[in-house]
Amino acid sequence: MSGTPQGLSLEKCSNKKDTLYKSVEIEIRSGEPAVLLSYEWFTSYAAKQLGITLGKCWAPPKAHHNRLTLLKSIHIYKKHRVQYEIRTYFRHMTYERLTESTLKTFLEYIQRNVPEGVAIKITKKSVLDLPPTLRILWKKISTVKDCN
Template structure:
């Protein structure tokens, strides 16, 4: 005799077994299962086209005028080591990289009590130094920038903060272009 909970689960197990066997059979015939194909999400490949349902759609790649990467750390040696790493990655990807280093660190000073209780006379001074480096990569395509940023972010040392800013040139909207053309035509000498 089977327990009651197993009687309840038998139809579910049978349906799952039927689904798995049909899915395996369809994969064996190079035909996707209907449930799995409906769950498939469109993705963007590294090329300029995206694949949706096996068809490649052409779309123009984004061009960035420059990508500015700001990294901050409390240890200057960690930033120097990371700078060498980023330069090597740029060399392998044929990117030009310029590095700007802030000469003086950012100081944060705190005065806190030595004791967690109230003893105002006994205080201690704490100082946090934050060192900053900026990596500027000019003229990058969107695919190259995404691969580059993913790689350097995955290899970011512990305790290092990164902020990325993309600068790209875009076409003026039609309303602004018309008003600009009107302004130029009215101000031009005749």
């Protein structure tokens, strides 16, 4: 039995154009820098196996510190305090020149294998056609320049 429904050929299924992405930036954050480093290695290896071009991988030099000062007791005012600190570490990875189908496969794979306590933020930059109104203006400008 084939993977396509009966009566449909592969030509009819592949009429849709694949969206092109100039770059995809993935930001991962966690409280443990070792977990981020390991997950970066995992995603880079997965990208290499899929033939995805790895751009730049970098991390800020310092963690983001969020401090919260609270009173030890609800009955005593400003005498005894406790300070809590949450450190968040970041890593950024950029992947370049992707098609939509490759990107969907890659993102599904890495999102299913996210370690506990890791957050992911994905930013996509797609390549679009020039709108028809701008094409007309572009042709007019180029003909004016040619005349001069």
